Amino acid sequence: MAARTSARRRVRNQRVSGSAGMYVYGNAVPKPAYEPQRRTAEPERRQHVSRQVKQNRKKAMGINKAYVVFLSVAAILMLVVCVQYVQLRAELTNRSKNITALQEELANLNEANTTKYNAVMDSVNLEEVREKAMDDLGMVYANENQVVEYDNPDGDYIKQYEQIPDEGVVASSAKTNE
Template identity: 55%
Template sequence: MAKYSHRIQADRRTVTSRGMYIYGNTVRQAEVMPQRQEEPRKEHKKKKLDRQILKNRRKAMRMNPAYVMFLSIAAVAALVVCVWYLQVRAELTSRTEHITELQQELADAKEENTTRYNVVMDSVNLEEVRDRAINDLGMGYATSDQIIEYQNPVNDYVKQYESIPKSGVLGQTTDK
């Protein structure tokens, strides 16, 4: 029962323009506002003011040809900058996509190389190579008289263009 009475009260509630709630089903009388009394104005001053306003408006509506030219050049410059920016962004996007494609190709090539290397390493049995070299090809281990030791002045690799001298010294420096 309480819900029903609350509902009736909510339906009777209305909102005025001032934001206050009015309860009930009757409309109250509007407040009467006193009217303003206008001061008498001088007509010739109003006409003069109107002429001045019209003159200023006409002057504001006119555009100097130099100003129009400046605005035109500024608009064209802004358009050129926008087009240039869009071209740079498009080029950057295409280069980024190309770099991504190249990185994917590189990753695929590395994976393929690793796979092939592993296949080759798994297929090579060093024991079989040694047996075939000794038994089938007649190869053997080097003897002590076949081994020549030499002193390398620089700890680097050596490309042999001539025979190694008997002394085993390839080059000497005078620095001591």
């Protein structure tokens, strides 16, 4: 018992003197010269394991052929799904780029069309057309008795194949009279 007490005092003294009077330079701390003893509540007891339990554990840890085939099929299936996904994403990206290019082309064509339309509209002077029609071609405005208003049953347009009657009704049907 005395030997135990003196060994404990030495360890305690080493701890106190080693840590209190020592200064560590740098970032490496030296390992202590002793290893503390760990106390356990109960010593470990080895339990007897039967031969059947050992065989069952060995079988559970082993991989049989059916499991290997299943894992191989699952891995190949996942590989196929991943490749298909990557191909679909690439196709989607290409289509998006194509749509963007077509939208830019449409915007450019609309802008060019608007520019040309405005240029044509600016180049036509309606006053000049009226003067040329009246002076050079002898055209005159219509009188009130020359204008005939008529009802268009379809509401769209009309093709004139003969004279419009004086009463102004071009065609009539049972539906338009209702």
